[in-house]
Amino acid sequence: MGGRARLDGGAFLLPQPHCEGSWYLDIDYLDTVAVVFINDVPVLSADNCFRRYRPDVSTALQPGENRIRILFHSSIAAGADRQARQPFYIPYSTNNSPIANGNMLRKPQCHFGWDWNIAVAPLGLYGTIALKKLDPARIEHLETEQVHHDDGSVDLHVRLTLYAFEPSVVPVHFEFDGVRERLDCGIPAGETVIAHVFHIDRPRLWWPAGSGEQALYTLSADIPGETLTRRIGLRTIALITDPDEAGSRFAFKVNGREIFCRGANWIPADALFSRTSLEKTEDLLQSAVAAHMNMIRVWGGGFYEQDYFYDLCDRLGLMVWQDFMFACNLYPCTEDFLANVAQEVDYQVRRLSSHPSIALWCGDNELVGALTWFKESRDNRDRYLVAYDRLNRVIEQGVRKAYPQALWWPSSPASGYLDYGDAWHADGSGDMHYWSVWHENKSFANYRTIKPRFCSEFGFQSYTSMPVIETFADRGDMNIASPVIELHQKNAGGNERIAGTMFRYFRFPKDFANFVYLSQIQQGLAIGTAVDYWRSLKPHCMGTLYWQLNDTWPVASWSSLDYGGSWKALHYMARRFFQPVNVVAIPSEDGTSIAFSMVNDTLEELTIDMNLFAVTLDGERLPIRTATGTCPPDRAAELLSIDETEIPVDALLAWSFIASNGMSGEGHLALQPYKALELQPSGLETSVAPLADGRFEITVSATGLALFVMLEADCPGRLSDNAFDLHAGISRRIIFTPTTPLAEGDVPQFRIYDLQSSQQLG
Structure with missing residues (x-):
């Protein structure tokens, strides 16, 4: 709380001398349809989870005790009401969303269910709420633009947007890399932009992970009572889409060098926002870098992530493909909806554009494809295509106005600008989502029949690991057809597809734990087959982002990290197939x-x-x-x-x-x-020895052929390697690092799997 207000639950005290002047609330991540009251006076009517609200509340305040109350309306009821008021029906994906009409609201679409998420339509205030006094001004935005990057120096143009209640003189300080400048600015009421330029000779450049240093400079701007700080990375970035003999390229060029993008798709870190944290997010992103990733795609059905997410990506060298939050549905094109979206775009682009990790702004996820999914849009494609184009243009124009330097891509997948064709199976241009192996039950070898320029989605499911399953299933539930296991599979036919593929490649597993193990091995083989082939096509193909990095809850899914951050077999295998060489x-x-x-x-x-x-x-x-x-x-x-x-x-x-x-x-x-293959017993043996630093050394040896050796600990932690092969007479030293240090004398127990021992015998 600014000034001298003291908050006590929903109540706060405001002494008489401080009640005067201009006061406002500062609110973000308000989900979603809500009215905010102060002393029973409505001061804000909100309906967009992705905007920041700063309503003036001066006239609602009173000396002494004040009370803030937020009334949340049902998202389900609000969605139905808005659907009924549309000039024509706007379809949504019933396969993904058992809760209807989420496409009517500017809220994470996966909150209404998805084929990897529970459907709970949560609501609440996830971010901050603060009462602040405008005395005399506040900072609205701090933005940067990098100019003249080609002569061994760079000009950093800084734009500070201030908002004042009345005309005043405001001392403004800019500081960059230890250089501090003061400007005394006379500003009118309303918004004012104050600009300054820092010239940097011989800049240290920011590079993606694996390509160079993640050099970061500190930029700050302060006015009386408020300071805003950014970490700035100096770099150039371009998207190469030049025509060639196959169609047109799709390649990112950073600091003049084309970068092959290795990575995965990001979904929210938890089904419930309140269960996310900086520490949990950092662990997931560090796991991405540990597997040699250099790009993360923030998928368009979740959130624009919190500031710390992008700060971490800056520090870790993870380029961010940033979708706008539209996914797998059709959306309204009414004036009120588009005006709401325009404000969302302006806020998010201005908030995030200075991060060096932001590589691309993409209009949506699969909305062009969705035009073919619904009877209404198939029967009247022109109507729904025009509606889509209106939405897409509002997003594009908002990006170009807020940050003219931004790299813009209209949709994912897309073959090109204003190309509304099938980018799912056409591999000559643009980015591609290739799902024929999973959704169409084609063989892993089918990945070698296409030559994408950049594959931004492809995936294959597995079960979550046994230690995770044991957190929600009893011993009697350990069967792929049990109601509990089926409840933790949200993709229609997913369990059957896992089983059917397993029987295509493997013998029947001897028990449920080995079924889980084999599901993870085949997931790794599927994704590895695609990545190996597409990387071999370089520079025709310049990116592979598999679906998906993480989970929102314990579920069978396409992720390589379990809910909680443990590595599945795919992630260990990704560290090998994404290795730079x-x-x-x-x-x-x-x-x-x-x-x-x-x-x-x-x-x-x-x-x-x-x-x-x-x-x-x-x-x-x-x-x-x-x-x-x-x-x-x-x-x-x-x-x-x-x-x-x-x-x-x-x-x-x-x-x-x-x-x-x-x-x-x-x-x-x-x-x-x-x-x-008539595999012979592998003769696997393990020995475990504690190390002085709290880790454990595991020696794994084999007397025969041991394929896809997997170790599984009875406590959370990370192994230095897993899902590896051993040949006769070979041993391997593995280090296990517990997530939480164990008590002195405690030694973790390990279950060990390999292909031969997983089989049903007799």
Whole structure:
């Protein structure tokens, strides 16, 4: 509370001398249809969770005790009422949203349910509410623009927007990188923009993770009673969409260098906003960076995240593809709705545009595709297309007005500007969402039939891990067809698809825990198949963002991180297939040969040495050949191609490599479904030893072939590696770090899985 007001629950005291003057409330993240009263006087009628409200409340205040009350209206009732008042029906995705008409409200669309989220339509005040005095002015926005970035220096243009109750003289201080400037500004009532330019010679540039330093400078602006601070990263960014022989490119260029984007899609960190936190968000984003990601797509059915989310992305080097919050539905185009959206866009763009991590502003998620999903829009496409275009233009114009430098993309997926065609299956231009493997039940190899320029969504489900399942299911529920397990699957037919795919590739698992384990292994194989192939197409393809990074609650989903942040098998595998330098195996379309591609996302020319061998079903290695190749900077190149006849029958093809920059890796390729292999017992053994720093060393060894070895602890924590292979006579040292230090003398217990021991025998 500003001034001398003292808050006690919904009541506060305002002594007589301080009651005069101009007072306002400062409110954000108010969800969603609500009226705010002071002393039973309505001071705000709100209906947009994504706006900041600053209503003048001066006339509602009184000396002594005052009381604030917020009346929340039912989102469900409000949605139905607004739908009834539309000039024509506006469809929404009933598959995703069992609660109707969420598309009528400017609130997270996943609150009405999704195929990974519970449907609870929550409401409340998630952000801040503060009573402040305008004495004499307040800061509305602090924005920056980087100019003349091409001569070894940069001009940082700073714009400070002030709002004053009456004309006054305000001392303004700007400080950047230790340089402090004072301006005494005479300002009128209302809004005033104060501009200043800082010239920086030889700037330290901000780079995405893995490409350079995440250099950040401190910028602050202060007026009497208020200071606003930003961390500024100096960098250039461009979106390359030049035409070429395949269609047109889609590549991000940062500081003059094209960057291959490796990453995942972000959904809200929890189904309930009050259960999110900086610490939880930081853990999830650090896990993304640990898996060699450099981009996060903030999906359009959740929130514009809190400031700390983007601060973390700045610090960690995660570029942000930022959707506007429209997803998988159609939306109104009435004047009141569009005016509300325009204010939302202006606020969010001005709030976030100075973050160096913000790479792209995207109009929506899948709204063009949604035009084909509903009978109403199929029967009258022109009406709904015009409605969509009006909304999309309001968003675009708002972006260009608020931040002319912004990179704008109309929708995801989209083949290009004002292109309303099918970007789901056309892979020549723009960004692509490719869901045929999951939703159409196609094989993993189907990923190799398309050549996207940038795949911003693709995914495959698995079950959440056993320690998470044990938090909501009893022993008698441990069956994929039990009501409890089915309740934690929100995608129609999802459990059947997991099972059907498993039986395509694997033998029947011997129990529920192994069913969960195999579901995660096949998820990793699916996503890895896509990423390996698409990275081998570089620079034709310049980005892969899988669906999805995180979960909002314990649920079967496409995530690589469990609810709570633990790593599923996919995340451990992603750390390998997203490594900046990798060697990938690509079978030929006719099944007669296998090509090995070197993938290099660094600025160095690299020499790569590879050992290629067959592995028998009892774990013996049989050398095939060695190879050495040179891979140009920021490119993929073929290292070697072999004929499948070089691989013995009933053996796996395996390889290991090391690059001249020290990066190394390994992998294997099964030439037939794993279920066709007569795997022999792997003889897995483990030993656990405590380390002095509270971690634990696990030694895992095998006497035979152990594929996809997974360790699972009985307490939360992270393993240095997982979902790896062991051959006969090989051991591996793994470090386990508990999330919370264990009591002295306590040693975690580990369950161990591998492919052979997961099978139903007899």
